[in-house]
Amino acid sequence: MTGFNNFFKSAFTVDNVIFGFDEGDLKVLLIKRGEDPYEGKWALPGYFVYPNEDLDSAAVRVLKELTGLTDVYLEQVKTFGTVNRHPFGRVITIAYFSLVKINRYKLQPASIALKAKWHSISEVKQLAFDHKEILDSCFERLKWVVRTRPVGFELLPxxxxxxxxxxxxxxxxxxxxxxxxxxxxxxxxxxxxxxxxxxxxxxxxxxxxxxxxxxxxxxxxxEGFSFELKESKKKEVKKEPATNS
Amino acid sequence: MTGFNNFFKSAFTVDNVIFGFDEGDLKVLLIKRGEDPYEGKWALPGYFVYPNEDLDSAAVRVLKELTGLTDVYLEQVKTFGTVNRHPFGRVITIAYFSLVKINRYKLQPASIALKAKWHSISEVKQLAFDHKEILDSCFERLKWVVRTRPVGFELLPxxxxxxxxxxxxxxxxxxxxxxxxxxxxxxxxxxxxxxxxxxxxxxxxxxxxxxxxxxxxxxxxxEGFSFELKESKKKEVKKEPATNS
DNA sequence: AATCTTATTGTAAAATTGACAATATCCCTA
DNA sequence: TAGGGATATTGTCAATTTTACAATAAGATT
Missing domain, CATH: 1.10.10.10 (Winged helix-like DNA-binding domain superfamily/Winged helix DNA-binding domain)
Structure with missing residues (x-):
């Protein structure tokens, strides 16, 4: 394997878009980062994958450390690996989303997080790293999954x-x-x-x-049954109330 | 970033499931590996991602080195990262699939490949690494994509x-x-x-x-148009002709 | 000109979707 | 306990989409 050593200098993380549903609103669980980089910024909960840890396991771990929940719907969505997305070096991240019953648990801010908080999806404007892009991808995926498999129930009591x-x-x-x-x-x-x-x-x-x-x-x-909700016309785009400008 | 060094010892590759269509049959382009590990085994074309290379670029590169084609449909599907999937160390792989017009190019066996050859999907039984699993995932994805977006044309003249x-x-x-x-x-x-x-x-x-x-x-x-082919009943499962056993 | 092979086309029944509003039921208050 | 408030529950018809199904057309070959 001589010559390959140069490739073994990268790291990878998992990031988890944790969806919840409350007060008629779709929420995502974000953490305020307690360490560099992007300290103090809102971000998706995530962490490095340990050398002897499978990707799915890492996603489960991140979720558990933050929420205490283990038995939840979790699905890999996409991997983000732009060269300079992480200031520490070459770090690619595998994005997952999970669906939790929002009232079923107590937040347990992990060491990495100053605090964790549910945010309405529509109000999340920017995040640390490329996490906004990741959130958008996972939201798109959720839209598809929810029309395709009966997983909506995972978000309800x-x-x-x-x-x-x-x-x-x-x-x-x-x-x-x-x-x-x-x-x-x-x-x-x-x-x-x-x-x-x-x-x-x-x-x-x-x-x-x-x-x-x-x-x-x-x-x-x-038996080959397929859950399917038809795609329908878009809700007319909400016009942003004209703010002062 | 003290303490994180241990995480920067991994590598990642891209693997590309290259679909083609010929003689009424869906094909996949495989290479016979010319180097360790799995030398001499059939595998998906893939390679390490360079330190300064984006993931998509790496997938494009792999495709180009093998086929000479650049302007093809290419889509990231899923990342595979079981701990021991690669004998050289921790290597995760990001799987892509691409659609090529099978008659449009000449195979250019890259250095890594002894030779490249189109195989009928249905005849691929096992591959190096976890590549069979990757192939299956990509095939599933293709089925969905083809019902959802008009990409079938990418496979035809x-x-x-x-x-x-x-x-x-x-x-x-x-x-x-x-x-x-x-x-x-x-x-x-x-x-x-x-x-x-x-x-x-x-x-x-x-x-x-x-x-x-x-x-x-x-x-x-x-304008919000959506290409959609309805899912239909499965073709009755072909009964394997009873072979000698 | 006859034959071979695949291309092209229509119709009717069935199933699904989409639009639409009146009534039912429980809670609460006076 | 009667009346008002608020949301729950339910059905029909038209339009669209899907499905099943077979006869005729057209170029190639002999």
């Missing part, structure tokens, strides 16, 4: 209402959906269990609670 | 018949398609130019030649 589910899809796809058509479509897939329970603590007619039937989904999958 | 196009889709999607329905669907997208030319040299009624209208496609895209 185990019991949810159809309206909550619809709001989730609307937030992710950035469209408005027709209530009646959405319900028809979702229910026709026969992946939800009607729990015969009602929402509590709301000051109006409570909605029925449903649960995702994972077993049935696995069964469908093995 | 500039002028092609509708039957050729259909055979291409059938090879990639591993399904049979209905002739009339396929034509209706494709033509209704209004992305093909009827060249008013006929196929030559065939011993039967010659078919009309068409050309992909890239400009029109760009225009449609900017």
């Amino acid at each position: 185990p019991k949810f209402t159809l309206t909550e589910l619809q709001h989730l899809y609307e937030a992710i796809l950035e469209t408005d959906l027709d209530k009646r058509n959405f319900r028809k479509k979702i229910l026709s897939m026969d992946l939800l269990v009607d729990l015969d329970e009602l929402q509590e603590g709301v000051a109006h007619r409570p909605a029925k609670l449903y649960q995702f039937d994972r077993e049935k989904y696995e069964k469908f999958l093995s | 500039p002028k092609f018949t509708l039957t050729e196009l259909q055979h291409l889709y059938e090879a990639i999607l591993e399904t049979d398609l209905d002739k009339r329905n396929f034509r209706k669907k494709i033509l209704s997208m209004d992305l093909l130019v009827d060249l008013d030319e006929l196929q030559e040299g065939v011993a039967h009624r010659p078919a009309k030649l068409y050309q992909f209208d890239r400009e029109k496609y760009e225009k449609f895209l900017s």
